[in-house]
Structure formats: C-alpha cells, structure tokens
Amino acid sequence: xxxxxxxxxxxxxxxxxxxxSYAFFAQYIDxxxxxxxxxxxxxxxxxxxxxxxxxxxxxxxxxxxxxKRMFTLAPIVGLAAVIxxxxxxxxxxxxxLLPSFEGDLIVVLYLLTIPTLALFxxxxxxxxxxxQVGSMRAITQMISYEIPFFMALLAxxxxxxxxxxxxxxxxxxxxxxxxxxAPIAFIVAIITLQGKLxxxxxxxxxxxxxxxxxxxxxxxxxxxALFKAMLDIEMVVxxxxxTALFLGGPHLxxxxxGLPLAPYLPFIIGVIIFFVKVLAxxxxxxxxxxxxxxYRIDQMVTLSYRWMVSLAVVQLVIIILAxxxxxx
Amino acid sequence: xxxxxIPIGPQHPALKEPEKFMITVEGETVVDADVRIGHMHRGLxxxxxxxxxxxxxxxxxxxxxICSFTHSTNFCQNVEYIxxxxxxxxxxxxxxxxxxxxxxxxxxxxxxxxxxEMGFDTLLMWSWDDREEILNLFEDIxxxxxxxxxxxxxxxxxxxxxxxxxxxxxxxxYLLERMDAYVHVALNEKTVLKRTQGVGILxxxxxxxxxxxxxxxxxxxxxxxxxxxxxxxxxxxxxWEVITCDTxxxxxxxxxxxxxxxEAIKMCKYMxxxxxxxxxxxxxxxxxPEGEAISRTEAPRGEDLHYLKSNGTDKPERLKVRAPTxxxxxxxxHVLKGANIADVPMIVAGxxxxxxxxxxxxxxxxxxxxxxxxxxxxxxxxxIDWYEKEAFR
Numbered sequence: 001x002x003x004x005x006x007x008x009x010x011x012x013x014x015x016x017x018x019x020x021s022y023a024f025f026a027q028y029i030d031x032x033x034x035x036x037x038x039x040x041x042x043x044x045x046x047x048x049x050x051x052x053x054x055x056x057x058x059x060x061x062x063x064x065x066x067x068k069r070m071f072t073l074a075p076i077v078g079l080a081a082v083i084x085x086x087x088x089x090x091x092x093x094x095x096x097l098l099p100s101f102e103g104d105l106i107v108v109l110y111l112l113t114i115p116t117l118a119l120f121x122x123x124x125x126x127x128x129x130x131x132q133v134g135s136m137r138a139i140t141q142m143i144s145y146e147i148p149f150f151m152a153l154l155a156x157x158x159x160x161x162x163x164x165x166x167x168x169x170x171x172x173x174x175x176x177x178x179x180x181x182a183p184i185a186f187i188v189a190i191i192t193l194q195g196k197l198x199x200x201x202x203x204x205x206x207x208x209x210x211x212x213x214x215x216x217x218x219x220x221x222x223x224x225a226l227f228k229a230m231l232d233i234e235m236v237v238x239x240x241x242x243t244a245l246f247l248g249g250p251h252l253x254x255x256x257x258g259l260p261l262a263p264y265l266p267f268i269i270g271v272i273i274f275f276v277k278v279l280a281x282x283x284x285x286x287x288x289x290x291x292x293x294x295y296r297i298d299q300m301v302t303l304s305y306r307w308m309v310s311l312a313v314v315q316l317v318i319i320i321l322a323x324x325x326x327x328x
Numbered sequence: 329x330x331x332x333x334i335p336i337g338p339q340h341p342a343l344k345e346p347e348k349f350m351i352t353v354e355g356e357t358v359v360d361a362d363v364r365i366g367h368m369h370r371g372l373x374x375x376x377x378x379x380x381x382x383x384x385x386x387x388x389x390x391x392x393x394i395c396s397f398t399h400s401t402n403f404c405q406n407v408e409y410i411x412x413x414x415x416x417x418x419x420x421x422x423x424x425x426x427x428x429x430x431x432x433x434x435x436x437x438x439x440x441x442x443x444x445e446m447g448f449d450t451l452l453m454w455s456w457d458d459r460e461e462i463l464n465l466f467e468d469i470x471x472x473x474x475x476x477x478x479x480x481x482x483x484x485x486x487x488x489x490x491x492x493x494x495x496x497x498x499x500x501x502y503l504l505e506r507m508d509a510y511v512h513v514a515l516n517e518k519t520v521l522k523r524t525q526g527v528g529i530l531x532x533x534x535x536x537x538x539x540x541x542x543x544x545x546x547x548x549x550x551x552x553x554x555x556x557x558x559x560x561x562x563x564x565x566x567x568w569e570v571i572t573c574d575t576x577x578x579x580x581x582x583x584x585x586x587x588x589x590x591e592a593i594k595m596c597k598y599m600x601x602x603x604x605x606x607x608x609x610x611x612x613x614x615x616x617p618e619g620e621a622i623s624r625t626e627a628p629r630g631e632d633l634h635y636l637k638s639n640g641t642d643k644p645e646r647l648k649v650r651a652p653t654x655x656x657x658x659x660x661x662h663v664l665k666g667a668n669i670a671d672v673p674m675i676v677a678g679x680x681x682x683x684x685x686x687x688x689x690x691x692x693x694x695x696x697x698x699x700x701x702x703x704x705x706x707x708x709x710x711x712i713d714w715y716e717k718e719a720f721r
Contacts, residue, residue: 038450040453129334133353208341209447210670210673290449292517293443293446293448293451293519294519
C-alpha cells in the first residue's frame with residue numbers, strides 16, 4: 001500500500017471515520033432493541049451522535065485529587081487501542097486490499113485488553129472512592145474473563161492451524177463456518193465478550209445502583225465522550241472478532257468474485273455481509289443484556305473459572321482429539 | 329486491605345430519596361454501617377394541627393405518594409373511633425378494595441425497583457407497565473391516579489357502578505395472568521436468584537427484636553399482619569391468607585410480595601363480586617369531641633400507625649404518624665453489616681423504603697437533655713451555616 005492508501009485506510013475506511021459512524025449506528029441498534037425488549041419506544045436514529053456532540057461541548061472537569069496526565073491519557077489510549085485493533089480484522093477478504101500477517105489475532109486480543117486497563121487507570125487515578133472500587137472490580141473482572149475469552153478464540157486458530165485472521169477467514173470461505181465445528185467455544189466467546197464489554201450481566205465495574213459510575217464517576221465532557229466512544233467501538237470490534245472467527249467473516253455461501261468491477265464490487269458486498277453479521281452478534285449481546293440481572297463480582301469470578309474455563313478446555317480437548325484422529 | 333468509608337447517599341443513584349448510609353468496606357465486604365436519617369423535613373405534623381378535619385383527609389393523603397390511601401384510611405378511622413361511628417358495609421368494602429389495589433400497585437412498583445437495583449431493567453419496565461393498569465383503574469373509580477381523594481370520614485366519596493365492576497374484574501384477570509410470569513421469574517431466573525438468595529438475612533429472632541414490620545417481617549417467617557391480627561375495614565369478612573416465607577433473605581421478600589399481589593387480586597375479585605348493597609357513607613359532625621385514638625393499618629410497606637388527639641374543636645390537637653419505614657430502618661442497619669458492597673442497594677431497597685414519609689426533625693441536645701422547636705427560617709440558616717462549615721473544612 002502506498003502512503004495515500006494507508007492514510008485512507010486508517011482515517012476513512014475502515015479506520016477512524018467509518019468505524020466511529022458504524023459504532024454509533026451499532027449503539028443505536030443496541031439501544032433501540034433494548035428499548036423494544038422493554039416495551040419502550042427507544043431513542044431516535046440520531047441520538048448517539050447527538051449524545052457525543054453534547055458531551056464534547058460540555059464543561060470538562062478534572063478533579064483536584066486526580067492525576068491530570070493519566071486522567072487525560074486514559075481515554076485517548078483506550079480509544080486508540082480499539083481503533084487500531086479494528087485495522088487487522090478482515091472485514092472483506094481480498095488479500096490485496098487488507099493487511100494480514102501471521103499472529104495478528106494475538107495483536108488484536110492484546111489491543112483489546114487495553115481499554116479495560118485504561119478504565120482501571122482512569123478510575124484508580126480519579127481520586128474518587130467509587131472510582132477506586134470500580135477499578136478494583138474492573139481488574140478483577142478482567143482476570144476472570146480474559147482467560148476463557150482467549151481460550152475460546154484459540155479454538156478457531158487450532159482448527160485452522162494459524163494465528164492469522166486472514167487464514168482463518170479464507171479457511172471458512174473454502175469450507176465450513178467454524179461455529180459449526182466449535183459451538184461451545186462460540187458460546188463461551190459470546191458470554192465472556194459480554195464481560196469484556198462490561199454489559200449485563202457483567203456490568204459490575206460500572207454498576208450504576210451500587211457505585212454510581214464506577215471508574216467513570218469523575219469523568220465529564222470531552223474525556224467522557226471519548227470513553228463512551230471507546231466502549232461503543234470496543235463492542236463493534238469484539239463483535240467483529242467473533243464474526244470473523246466463527247461466522248465466516250464476509251462469506252455467505254455465494255461466490256461474488258464473478259461480478260463486474262472485481263475486485264471492488266465483491267469487496268463491497270463482502271463488507272456489507274460482514275457488518276450485517278456483526279449486527280446479528282450485537283443482537284445476541286443485546287438479547288442477553290435484556291433478560292438477566294447483574295452478577296456480583298465474586299459470582300462472576302466463579303462463573304468464569306468454574307464454567308467458562310471448563311467449557312473452553314472441553315472444546316479445546318475435543319478439537320485436539322479430532323485433529324489427532326484426523327477428522328479435521 | 330485498607331478500610332474505605334463510602335457514603336451511600338444523601339445523593340446516590342441507588343436511593344431515590346436523600347438518606348445517608350455511611351458504609352465502611354474492606355475490599356468488597358461491609359464491616360460497618362451507620363444509618364443517618366433525618367435529611368428531610370416537611371413540617372407535616374405541625375401543619376396538621378391547624379387544618380380542619382375535612383382538609384386533613386386530603387393532607388394526610390399527601391404524606392406518601394405511593395401508600396396515600398392507607399394514610400387517609402388511618403386518619404378517617406381515627407376520627408371515626410373518636411366519634412364512635414361505623415361506616416356502612418359498602419363503604420368499608422370499597423375502602424378495602426382501594427387498600428388492596430394500592431398494595432398491588434405498590435408491590436409492582438417495588439418489584440420494578442428491586443429489578444433495577446439488581447441491574448434487571450427489563451423487569452422494571454415490564455412491571456411498571458402492568459402497574460399502569462391498576463393506576464388506570466384508580467382513575468376510573470376515584471378520578472385520580474395517585475392521590476385519590478376517595479376516603480372520607482364515615483365512608484367513601486364515590487360509588488362504583490356495575491360497568492366499572494366489570495371493567496375492574498377484567499383488569500384483575502389480566503393481572504393474575506401477568507403475575508404468573510413474574511412469579512416464574514422470581515422463582516426461576518438464575519441471575520435473580522444469585523442476587524437475592526442468601527442476601528440480607530434477618531433471622532426470626534432479630535426481626536422480633538428489631539421490630540420489623542410488613543413484608544420484611546413476613547419474609548422472616550413471622551405470620552403477622554395487621555389485616556389479620558387487628559382487622560379493620562372489611563378484612564375480617566373476606567377469605568384470605570397471610571403470606572410468609574422461611575428463607576429470611578431478600579428473595580423471601582420478593583416471594584412474599586409477589587404472592588401478596590396474587591392474594592390481593594383474589595381478595596379484590598371476591599369483594600367486587602360480593603359487594604354489599606346500601607349507602608357508601610354516613611354524615612358526620614364537623615367538630616370532633618375531645619378524645620384520643622390510635623389506628624393501625626397494614627400499608628403495602630408494613631404497619632402504619634396514626635395517633636390522633638382531639639380537643640373538641642374542628643382541628644386536631646395532635647396527629648402523629650409513624651410510617652412503616654421508620655420501623656424497618658433499624659433492621660437495615662443491622663443486616664448491612666457483613667454484607668457485600670454490591671448487595672447494599674438490594675438490602676436497602678428490600679424493605680421498600682419511603683424516606684419522605686418517615687423523616688421528622690427534632691432538635692435534641694443530648695447533653696442538656698433539652699429539645700427545641702425551630703421554625704423554617706432558623707432551619708434554613710442552620711443548613712446554610714452547616715454546609716459552609718463543611719465546604720471550608
């Protein structure tokens with residue numbers, strides 16, 4: 001890629017501009033569905049963007065007790081990490097148009113842990129007791145969901161035998177979607193993703209009725225807007241990871257490569273298919289969110305280590321056995 | 329791990345009304361809890377002393393926004409006790425029906441709040457949507473959704489027509505159907521069980537010792553209900569059971585309240601089908617002879633107690649209100665110790681607190697053992713001074 005292409009890739013599509021717009025759209029879908037499940041009307045289409053602009057224009061207060069540098073850096077670093085993570089996700093598979101290398105799955109997983117750490121640092125340095133309790137919860141929650149989440153995402157990599165998103169997606173386009181080969185891992189991934197995104201039943205770090213806003217208690221104005229945008233984008237990236245690894249990415253059992261204007265038209269169709277699938281994952285996440293109550297942090301740890309890790313291990317053992325017997 | 333003192337309140341999302349719970353936590357466990365009440369002063373009891381009895385029916389109704397009818401029932405009963413009059417049976421039946429409707433809507437409201445406290449907002453939205461049905465019934469029969477202005481000394485103010493009875497019965501059938509779903513959620517939804525079972529256990533002995541009332545008491549497996557033990561209105565003429573639960577925790581309160589709604593719906597259906605004919609009220613004199621009386625009713629939140637002293641004029645000498653939350657706040661302070669910090673809102677919300685009804689202000693000097701009465705200006709000045717002192721500490 002030359003420099004112009006790289007800039008377009010990073011800043012416009014599928015980078016910053018497209019990703020934020022899509023994240024706002026996903027937030028709208030999430031809120032609207034959540035509202036409809038609850039017999040409410042829900043927000044209008046423009047609401048997420050309006051919220052963002054409103055927060056951007058509000059007064060931004062830094063408490064005296066807070067560490068000012070960390071307080072400012074945390075949302076920026078978190079946002080940068082999730083946006084960077086999205087760069088490596090194959091939203092449509094045309095090897096000439098997207099970067100991919102062996103090991104980008106690990107890079108994405110690493111970048112996806114940064115938002116939680118940013119939240120932890122934000123709450124811990126904000127000098128607020130609610131923020132500190134929320135930070136403790138965020139970090140406790142992180143060590144409990146990260147392991148089953150990683151193990152669940154290890155399953156597709158094991159089946160395909162590659163650490164690269166590109167190879168995993170190509171494999172699914174030529175064969176079968178990995179959700180059919182690793183259904184347990186898919187379930188574990190969805191549930192732990194819910195924990196990663198701090199959504200019900202795992203919105204423990206920012207449990208409104210218990211610790212006000214958790215790590216974000218002291219945040220206001222621009223910094224809060226960046227944090228909110230980070231959480232939205234994290235949701236999209238997380239759903240995209242699951243779509244790419246389990247749901248075949250841009251694949252829909254039809255070969256579009258014969259269409260005119262190749263490779264651009266098939267690429268665009270692939271992108272559309274991909275983002276519809278991401279919406280389907282978000283639908284599942286919203287459905288979970290609307291039918292459960294919040295767990296306590298100790299119950300969350302128990303659930304993760306007793307059930308999620310065990311299920312993920314069972315899945316890995318099944319895959320290894322199948323590989324050994326030569327079925328895969 | 330270091331001890332951290334966290335203020336829950338006076339402003340906190342878990343509390344809808346200003347009340348201060350200073351909790352000391354070690355990690356996630358509460359090691360000490362200090363409840364400071366008295367953040368609200370409405371001057372109601374003083375105001376009662378210079379209103380006529382007819383005005384007071386409407387004033388007492390405004391003590392609480394949720395259990396408005398039980399307060400006015402209490403007041404009317406007190407005056408009726410002093411006057412020595414008995415309302416006609418139809419009036420008593422209608423009064424009882426309104427009391428039970430109030431229980432239904434209050435318990436549905438609590439169900440929603442409990443859902444919200446444990447992060448189950450869907451339950452909040454759904455149960456409040458069903459609560460609308462009861463509020464619409466109130467509007468249909470009494471003309472108002474919240475403060476009904478339906479009670480009066482010697483009966484009730486509006487009769488109910490056959491068409492209204494039919495409409496009400498249809499709503500009751502609908503609600504019975506909906507309650508099946510809520511009871512199913514309360515007994516089977518895993519996350520709800522996780523958040524409520526074993527949380528906020530108040531043993532039977534402690535409940536007796538700390539004078540718990542209402543659903544909190546019955547959830548501690550004590551079968552005590554003013555409606556059964558000291559029947560008023562028409563409660564002794566209709567068949568019903570006191571609901572108790574023996575698991576003692578917040579889940580027991582959830583079960584007790586859910587089953588009480590079903591029991592209340594059945595009671596209302598029975599009363600609407602067997603409504604006695606006749607007058608709904610009798611005329612009473614404007615002036616009340618000298619005397620004093622105590623009336624108790626079972627408000628949705630627990631036992632509600634009014635004391636009335638009259639002096640022969642058309643205004644009372646003293647009207648004292650003991651709202652149920654005041655009796656229940658003691659056991660909250662007890663149960664909070666040893667709880668998980670995540671369970672604090674559940675425990676506080678578990679008693680269905682109504683701080684506005686409960687709070688009184690009395691200025692007492694504990695060393696000199698004197699108390700004073702302050703007027704509004706003095707209170708205002710005190711609050712300004714106090715907050716300035718706090719701010720520049």
